[in-house]
Every structure is written in structure tokens, then in C-alpha cells.
Amino acid sequence: MTAQTPTTVEVPWNRPSLGEEEIAEFAGTVRSGWLTHGPKATALEEAVREELGVRDAFAVSSCTAALHLALLAAGIGDGDEVITPSLTFCAGPNVIRQVGARPVFADVEPVTYNLCPEQAEAAITTRTKAIMVMHYGGHPADLAAFRDLADRHGLLLIEDAAHALLARRGGLRAGAVGDLGAFSFYANKVITTGEGGILFGRRDLVGKARLLGRHGIDSSVWQRHNGRHTADYEVVEAGLKYVMSDLTAAVGLPQWRKLAGFTARRAEIAAAYTDALSGLPGLATPTVLPGVEPGWFLYSLFIDPARAPLTREETAERLLTQYGIATSHHFRPVHTLRFYSGSATRPLPVTETAAARQLSLPCYPAMTDDQVQRVITAVRALWGP
Ligand SMILES: Cc1ncc(COP(=O)(O)O)c(C=O)c1O
Known part of the structure; x- marks a missing residue:
């Protein structure tokens, strides 16, 4: 190999667009004294819920956390199978493994490189519980075909919409067709909070995910701060800690408006x-x-x-x-x-x-x-x- 002159990157592969709006909202949150999941995270959840026309949304620490909670909320676990593309980031398959289930890789189609509905259908077995589609590069997978496939086989449809925050196919909004959908606000994504994500979709499943994502505690710390004693809570599940902080959501709100x-x-x-x-x-x-x-x-x-x-x-x-x-x-x-x-x-x-x-x-x-x-x-x- 010949020695290379050190390269100066003139055009990076990615660079976020953050401005005075994000700085002002972040500074306001720092000054407010309320840093964890509270009014800002709730406002981001409402904005996403309203724009997508979904029943509920839960702002979390990453898209990976959202996908993990999606599987846990749906009760997917040991011995179950989830059909997913292999042409994706490891986050989806990793969380499938984390809950004890098995990712079953089905091939993509050769035009948009999204999971192929026919290949996914051929991979269904008696152990299949869900299909996790991923909208490759932001071009939605065949949303209508996957909704139909999931309904015909009684499967859950999860949309990993990390790449498709504002994308439509046949009038359907990516993320809003599945039982659950997830966005990523990772540093290189279409909008960013550095790290962050959101889970949205069916009220029963997002509600369960919210419980599991805040330790299995039956009320949020913001609710307790406002009305109840902070120690007045019950743990009703063995949960995790995946909530988005208000510092993160403060960056996310102006980013969402710029989407x-x-x-x-x-x-x-x-x-x-x-x-x-x-x-x-x-x-x-x-x-x-x-x-x-x-x-x-x-x-x-x-x-x-x-x-x-x-x-x-x-x-x-x-x-x-x-x-x-x-x-x-x-x-x-x-x-x-x-x-x-x-x-x-x-x-x-x-x-x-x-x-x-x-x-x-x-x-x-x-x-x-x-x-x-x-x-x-x-x-x-x-x-x-
Ligand atoms: C398709 C896909 N899904 C999920 C993720 C994970 O997102 P996060 O970093 O927010 O957990 C990524 C991240 O790059 C991704 O590309």
C-alpha cells in the first residue's frame, strides 16, 4: 500500500443543522430547573402524536430503546421469531435477541431495498410474532402490503422508521401504519437531539412501554412533582430506565418544527x-x-x-x-x-x-x-x- 497524504474532509458525510432556536430552548430548560422527562418531553410527544395521527407517543433515550420497549410491551420473548431485513442497522436485531426472541432475516426487494412482502410472508412460521420493517434510507416499505400481511397472519407490525421521519407512500405516513413505530434522533439523523428517539402507535402498547420505560413505576416523576408526593409511587413491573430528558427534548422541539x-x-x-x-x-x-x-x-x-x-x-x-x-x-x-x-x-x-x-x-x-x-x-x- 502506498502512503497517503492526510485527507482534509471538505464535505463531511453528515453534519447536523442546529441553530439559535435550539440554543434558546435548551438554555430555557437549564434555567427552568426541570431537567428530566417533563413538560418539554411531553410537548414533543404531543407534537409527534398529532402530526402522525397516532394514539400515543413516548419520548425515549434512543430509537434502540423504543424498539426494545416495543417488543417488551408486545410480550415478545423466548422462542418467538421476528421477521426483519438484514440490510439494516444492528439495533433492531439486537433488541430482538435481547428479549430472547430470534431475528429471522428475509430478503429485500431490488428497487427500494426494503423488506420484500413476499419474502417476509415465506418466512412466517408458527413461532412468528411480529414483522419489523425498516424504511431503507427514508423510502417507505410497502406499508399497505405489510399491514395486510400482518393482519392476515395475526402478527404485530413494528416500523423502524429511524430513516423516515417525514415520508409517505400511497398517502400513508411512514411510522403511522404499524401497531408501533419508532423514530431516531441520533446525531446523524434527519433531525437530531444527539441521542434520542420516540415510540408511538397503539395506546395500549405505548402505555405499557411507558410503564416499562420508567422502572415499572405507575406514574411519572413530573406527575408526582405536580400533584403527589415524589415518593408516592408503586412499582407494578420490573422495568427499565429509557425516558427522554427535558434537556434532550428542548433540542428536539425546534428540530421537529424544522423537519x-x-x-x-x-x-x-x-x-x-x-x-x-x-x-x-x-x-x-x-x-x-x-x-x-x-x-x-x-x-x-x-x-x-x-x-x-x-x-x-x-x-x-x-x-x-x-x-x-x-x-x-x-x-x-x-x-x-x-x-x-x-x-x-x-x-x-x-x-x-x-x-x-x-x-x-x-x-x-x-x-x-x-x-x-x-x-x-x-x-x-x-x-x-
Ligand atoms: C435503521 C436504524 N434503526 C435504528 C437505529 C438506532 O437508532 P438510535 O441510535 O437512536 O438508537 C439506527 C441508527 O442509526 C438505524 O439506522
Whole structure:
């Protein structure tokens, strides 16, 4: 290997957009003296509940916590199976394992790289309790097909909507179709609180999750602060501590108000990339199906090594070292990660091909038009005249 000159990253893969509104709301919370889950977290829950038209929402410490609580609230555990894509982040499969159940990986479909409804149906057994879909990159999975599939088989539908905070398919809002849905507010997500997430959906299940996420205590500390003695509580379940603090929610509230604007800017950048990069040999740009408004968490290129002048790895390396442009890969399929090795019980050819070819370009509202143009010019230059 030849020595490389140290790379200066001119266009990071991701950068959050935080401003004076977040600083003011955060400072106000610091000054208020109420730091843990209280009025701000409750306001965020109400905002999400209202916009999605769901019955209830519970703001938590991460999307992983939300997914963990979803499974616990649904009583999924030892010996149960949950169908999930392998082309996802490890969070979903990990929490399935944490409750004692088994993730059953089904293949994705080759256009949007979302879990394929037919492959998911073929993976159903008598032990299957739930399907956990993930909206890859922000393009919703086939929501109507999965709702129907879950209903026909009496299964719970959980939407890992970490990538799809504002996305629709056929008029259906991603996250709001499942029995439960979860958003992530992690540092690189469409809106962020650094760490954070929210669980929402059916009132009975979110109510159970809320109880389990605050130690199994029958009332919140904010309720007790306002009306009851703080020590006046009962523990009715062996719970966990997953609540979102008001410090976190203070950042989340202005971020939530900016979601539509952020998503529109992401869509604008995606359109510029697709315009400029479609038709280059061996390079596929993302497909948006009719009737879909994607959340554009990811802008994915798929590089076919047999037809492109560069492999995916060479492209990433040269974008970084020659042009200072950072990229990412989404994802290493979960069944190929060490802990999960040997866990795939069904062939996953589309997952494996997609994962080997996928390259995530920078696509976020903090990018300037100049940076967007820089990415376009660099990819076109690498593909030759
Ligand atoms: C698809 C998906 N689900 C879940 C998560 C976990 O989110 P969090 O970091 O908020 O727990 C991520 C995080 O990157 C993700 O990409």
C-alpha cells in the first residue's frame, strides 16, 4: 500500500443543522430547573402524536430503546421469531435477541431495498410474532402490503422508521401504519437531539412501554412533582430506565418544527444528484416509486463492479483522498456481522448484492449548493469524460 497524504474532509458525510432556536430552548430548560422527562418531553410527544395521527407517543433515550420497549410491551420473548431485513442497522436485531426472541432475516426487494412482502410472508412460521420493517434510507416499505400481511397472519407490525421521519407512500405516513413505530434522533439523523428517539402507535402498547420505560413505576416523576408526593409511587413491573430528558427534548422541539424544511432541502439535493448522475455506466441512482415522498435520510448510489470504471471501494477512497468528500456504506448486512454469523436461515442474494454496491453520498440541509456541486463534479470526473 502506498502512503497517503492526510485527507482534509471538505464535505463531511453528515453534519447536523442546529441553530439559535435550539440554543434558546435548551438554555430555557437549564434555567427552568426541570431537567428530566417533563413538560418539554411531553410537548414533543404531543407534537409527534398529532402530526402522525397516532394514539400515543413516548419520548425515549434512543430509537434502540423504543424498539426494545416495543417488543417488551408486545410480550415478545423466548422462542418467538421476528421477521426483519438484514440490510439494516444492528439495533433492531439486537433488541430482538435481547428479549430472547430470534431475528429471522428475509430478503429485500431490488428497487427500494426494503423488506420484500413476499419474502417476509415465506418466512412466517408458527413461532412468528411480529414483522419489523425498516424504511431503507427514508423510502417507505410497502406499508399497505405489510399491514395486510400482518393482519392476515395475526402478527404485530413494528416500523423502524429511524430513516423516515417525514415520508409517505400511497398517502400513508411512514411510522403511522404499524401497531408501533419508532423514530431516531441520533446525531446523524434527519433531525437530531444527539441521542434520542420516540415510540408511538397503539395506546395500549405505548402505555405499557411507558410503564416499562420508567422502572415499572405507575406514574411519572413530573406527575408526582405536580400533584403527589415524589415518593408516592408503586412499582407494578420490573422495568427499565429509557425516558427522554427535558434537556434532550428542548433540542428536539425546534428540530421537529424544522423537519419539513430539512426534508425539502434533502429532496432538492437528491434531485440535483439524480439529474447529474443518472446514466453514468454501472452507476444506479435511487428509484422513487410513484406515490412516494421519501424522507431522504440516505442518498444511495449502487455501483456495479462489472460495468463501472471504479469499484465502490475505489470510488469512496478517491472521493475522500482526491476531493475531500466523505461517504458511507449502509449497511454491512446484519447476518454477516460476527455475532450473527450463521444466523441467516434463508438466502439473501439481493441484500448481499446491494450491500456490496451501495455508497451513501453526503445529503443534508447543512450542505451548501457549492458542496453539492462539488460532489457532482467529483463523481462525474471519476467516471471519466
Ligand atoms: C435503521 C436504524 N434503526 C435504528 C437505529 C438506532 O437508532 P438510535 O441510535 O437512536 O438508537 C439506527 C441508527 O442509526 C438505524 O439506522
